[in-house]
Amino acid sequence: MPRQVDYESRRRRIAEAVCLLADEHGPEGVSMRDVAARAQVSLGAVQRCFRNKEEMLLFAVDHVGERITERVRTRLASSPDRSAATALGHAADEIALLREEQRAEARIWLAFVARAAVSEVLGGPLRTSYAALQDLFVRLVTEATGSDSADEGAAPPDPRREARALLALADGLTTHVLVGHLTGEEAEEVLHAHLADLWERIRTARPREAG
Amino acid sequence: MPRQVDYESRRRRIAEAVCLLADEHGPEGVSMRDVAARAQVSLGAVQRCFRNKEEMLLFAVDHVGERITERVRTRLASSPDRSAATALGHAADEIALLREEQRAEARIWLAFVARAAVSEVLGGPLRTSYAALQDLFVRLVTEATGSDSADEGAAPPDPRREARALLALADGLTTHVLVGHLTGEEAEEVLHAHLADLWERIRTARPREAG
DNA sequence: CCGGAAGCGATACGATCGTATCGGAACAAG
DNA sequence: CTTGTTCCGATACGATCGTATCGCTTCCGG
Numbered sequence: 001m002p003r004q005v006d007y008e009s010r011r012r013r014i015a016e017a018v019c020l021l022a023d024e025h026g027p028e029g030v031s032m033r034d035v036a037a038r039a040q041v042s043l044g045a046v047q048r049c050f051r052n053k054e055e056m057l058l059f060a061v062d063h064v065g066e067r068i069t070e071r072v073r074t075r076l077a078s079s080p081d082r083s084a085a086t087a088l089g090h091a092a093d094e095i096a097l098l099r100e101e102q103r104a105e106a107r108i109w110l111a112f113v114a115r116a117a118v119s120e121v122l123g124g125p126l127r128t129s130y131a132a133l134q135d136l137f138v139r140l141v142t143e144a145t146g147s148d149s150a151d152e153g154a155a156p157p158d159p160r161r162e163a164r165a166l167l168a169l170a171d172g173l174t175t176h177v178l179v180g181h182l183t184g185e186e187a188e189e190v191l192h193a194h195l196a197d198l199w200e201r202i203r204t205a206r207p208r209e210a211g
Numbered sequence: 212m213p214r215q216v217d218y219e220s221r222r223r224r225i226a227e228a229v230c231l232l233a234d235e236h237g238p239e240g241v242s243m244r245d246v247a248a249r250a251q252v253s254l255g256a257v258q259r260c261f262r263n264k265e266e267m268l269l270f271a272v273d274h275v276g277e278r279i280t281e282r283v284r285t286r287l288a289s290s291p292d293r294s295a296a297t298a299l300g301h302a303a304d305e306i307a308l309l310r311e312e313q314r315a316e317a318r319i320w321l322a323f324v325a326r327a328a329v330s331e332v333l334g335g336p337l338r339t340s341y342a343a344l345q346d347l348f349v350r351l352v353t354e355a356t357g358s359d360s361a362d363e364g365a366a367p368p369d370p371r372r373e374a375r376a377l378l379a380l381a382d383g384l385t386t387h388v389l390v391g392h393l394t395g396e397e398a399e400e401v402l403h404a405h406l407a408d409l410w411e412r413i414r415t416a417r418p419r420e421a422g
Numbered sequence: 423c424c425g426g427a428a429g430c431g432a433t434a435c436g437a438t439c440g441t442a443t444c445g446g447a448a449c450a451a452g
Numbered sequence: 453c454t455t456g457t458t459c460c461g462a463t464a465c466g467a468t469c470g471t472a473t474c475g476c477t478t479c480c481g482g
Contacts, residue, residue: 028326031469032469032470032471052471107328111328114324115239117389118240118318130387134392168393170383171387172386179337181338194376244438244440
């Protein structure tokens with residue numbers, strides 16, 4: 001058997017190049033030639049890694065999705081405060097890619113989302129990522145609400161619904177920042193207000209929790 | 212002076228063709244030739260209407276934006292119930308393009324948003340549309356809160372912030388339906404729950420309102 | 423040591439893109 | 453009718469796209 005190369009690492013390197021280009025020139029500005037140039041490999045190398053362009057994009061969107069969810073998990077794990085409240089706040093902050101240094105990732109994500117709305121195959125990994133994030137949020141909200149909550153006060157918020165709302169709000173805010181309708185600070189204010197309200201509803205649903 | 216044609220109506224017809232194609236094949240699948248064929252005009256006719264492709268897309272996004280805001284206004288005007296509460300609910304329903312028959316418009320919108328995140332010139336009309344919708348929502352929330360609200364009970368919600376949150380939530384939900392993370396019904400449930408909560412907060416902020 | 427499979431980069435190919443150009447049809451003015 | 457201007461649709465053009473192909477190099481197995 002002749003020369004062996006590490007395809008996986010190369011695939012990742014190419015995926016990074018895809019992200020860089022999607023950030024700079026949008027979803028339409030990602031050509032295989034440019035990707036190859038960015039990854040500092042030949043066009044043939046890209047072709048050998050992926051059967052066609054769609055497979056390349058598929059791998060790239062998976063790559064981004066894992067990167068984001070991984071970043072959220074890291075942020076949660078590194079937080080000294082173990083309360084679900086601050087954890088959820090941090091998670092939401094990581095999801096809503098509002099900070100300047102996350103702007104690139106946000107553009108990449110939007111590029112893939114727009115494409116996935118048409119390409120069914122590209123939607124798969126995207127849905128997987130969304131499902132993972134939703135599950136994480138459901139867990140955090142449930143934890144914050146408290147599993148032992150008896151039926152006191154108002155009905156506690158439905159964790160799944162709250163998770164979905166939070167996820168959608170974060171995504172919408174990200175989009176609005178990208179198109180320039182909101183600034184990052186304005187979006188953050190909206191997000192934090194929503195979270196504050198969520199706490200309030202959780203708190204009033206469990207009055208005994210105060211102690 | 213020789214033959215005179217109605218350029219404006221033709222531009223609109225072309226814009227409709229752009230929307231149809233953006234819906235079917237995504238943002239990248241909109242070529243001037245396909246647009247011309249869809250609009251049943253020659254390629255030259257399209258070129259005479261718009262100096263280049265970007266101008267065409269610019270006109271189309273303006274067209275869509277006006278159509279959506281117009282639809283919201285119509286819905287509000289036609290509602291027999293003049294209360295701000297139901298009005299805001301209807302408006303949110305029209306904004307969040309969750310119903311099946313609005314799916315096409317949603318895809319078009321997402322296509323333009325994704326492109327606008329890169330193309331600065333395309334972002335202009337998009338921001339205009341968002342600003343118009345936000346103003347509308349601010350007005351409705353303010354009306355619902357009541358301008359005469361004294362400082363009773365909890366602080367009433369900030370209308371602008373609530374408008375932004377509602378707009379972002381609606382957009383995010385639309386996106387999540389398009390990528391298949393949520394069904395239209397699930398998204399609607401989340402949206403309505405958010406609205407219900409908004410009413411609750413408005414109500415508790417003005418306890419005298421009950422009468 | 424050598425035959426051949428696997429990887430390499432360059433190039434070719436056909437399609438399609440946005441845009442430019444052009445000869446003729448259509449029509450108001452003289 | 454002739455003339456001049458405007459609109460028409462077809463075609464041309466160059467660029468770029470995704471993909472296929474093809475010698476050449478590399479290097480393990482026998």
